Amino acid sequence: MSEVIESKILRHRIENIGSLPTVPETLKRLSRIMEKQNVSLTEVASFVQSDPALTFRILKMVNSAVYGFPGRIASVSHAIMLLGLNVVKGLLLGVSVFELMQKAMTGLYEHSMGCAAASRIIAQKKGLREPEEAYVAGLIHDIGKVVMALEFTKAYEGALAFAETEHISIMQAEKKFFADNHAALGGVLSEKWRFPKKLTEAILYHHQPRSAVLFPLETAIVHLADLLTKARGLGFSGDQIVPVVDDAAFDRLELSEQDIINVFKELEGSIEATQEVLQQ
Amino acid sequence: MIKVTPEKLQPGMRLARPVMNRAGMALLGEGTELTETWIARIQDMDLEGAIYVEGKLEMEVPMDEMLAALQRRFQSALGNQRMELIKRAAETHIRKLYE
Numbered sequence: 001m002s003e004v005i006e007s008k009i010l011r012h013r014i015e016n017i018g019s020l021p022t023v024p025e026t027l028k029r030l031s032r033i034m035e036k037q038n039v040s041l042t043e044v045a046s047f048v049q050s051d052p053a054l055t056f057r058i059l060k061m062v063n064s065a066v067y068g069f070p071g072r073i074a075s076v077s078h079a080i081m082l083l084g085l086n087v088v089k090g091l092l093l094g095v096s097v098f099e100l101m102q103k104a105m106t107g108l109y110e111h112s113m114g115c116a117a118a119s120r121i122i123a124q125k126k127g128l129r130e131p132e133e134a135y136v137a138g139l140i141h142d143i144g145k146v147v148m149a150l151e152f153t154k155a156y157e158g159a160l161a162f163a164e165t166e167h168i169s170i171m172q173a174e175k176k177f178f179a180d181n182h183a184a185l186g187g188v189l190s191e192k193w194r195f196p197k198k199l200t201e202a203i204l205y206h207h208q209p210r211s212a213v214l215f216p217l218e219t220a221i222v223h224l225a226d227l228l229t230k231a232r233g234l235g236f237s238g239d240q241i242v243p244v245v246d247d248a249a250f251d252r253l254e255l256s257e258q259d260i261i262n263v264f265k266e267l268e269g270s271i272e273a274t275q276e277v278l279q280q
Numbered sequence: 281m282i283k284v285t286p287e288k289l290q291p292g293m294r295l296a297r298p299v300m301n302r303a304g305m306a307l308l309g310e311g312t313e314l315t316e317t318w319i320a321r322i323q324d325m326d327l328e329g330a331i332y333v334e335g336k337l338e339m340e341v342p343m344d345e346m347l348a349a350l351q352r353r354f355q356s357a358l359g360n361q362r363m364e365l366i367k368r369a370a371e372t373h374i375r376k377l378y379e
Contacts, residue, residue: 056303059303063300063303063305064304072306073304074305167355167356230353231350231354231366231367231370233353240352240353241353241354242353242357242363244363245360247362250362257365261369261372261373264369264373265376268373268377
């Protein structure tokens, strides 16, 4: 059996995402901007506007039926005003990481989009003030897998195969090959990119929501959204089976069977709308 | 809701989503009933992506296959009350997609 990849090595790769050869230039530049302390609205807007493909995608995304204002947002600054800097940062990340996700694992992007949409739907049902933040958390909750699969391709393939033959979750299978799991590494990235604690916690604990102390509700939302996306069979996350839901997180959300049916129903429409955004 | 390419549009179809141009601006609103004129303009516009009109979706995968896959995904969660609830909800939803 191959050796377990140490935590130190994993975290070092994550810390240096800006210089990894597998990472596309746009994402590197975006990563550098996001790492800055107190990055301003103007800086983000001018960064985006310097890249026509990125501008196009982000405007298409915010103008799609996924958001409340189809066809009404004309500029990146306008989008930031309406959605907030953190959401726009997350969406930028989402659209920039698209090709990379496809390369890392077929179906991971569809899974992430599904989880993003489901997170937003549940957040709305729970009356959260910023359902878009939940959307972003859902969109990047598996970002750790991207780095693992790209930088340690053989080991990650090993983990995927191990999950399949042993009928265990990818999270459990990762343990055999990596000292840190994808959620922990995603949390490191979220901190590096200075996302709010709310997002970091949701990413870090999406598999163990009871560890979330500051934002248990947001974390429970991403946990359940992830699970419902798997239940519906949207995309591929590395899991062949639906992992068991966390009792406390599920109960916290107080969703009835009918509520969950409604989440699935709304999810169906959102998915198509978001996928369309990425087809060029 | 059905996804169609611009060439397949027929007069009388009703838009289920706005038609957007490449910059994401809405050109025709949701609920618009398409006329020959509108269709001709849409076809001239070099839009990307599909147009969504009202109607029932044709499912690519047969229902039995979808439900069998659902069973397999939940095989290790049997006996867990909350997982049974989620599974029932997913099943109800999937069946509805085929109605």
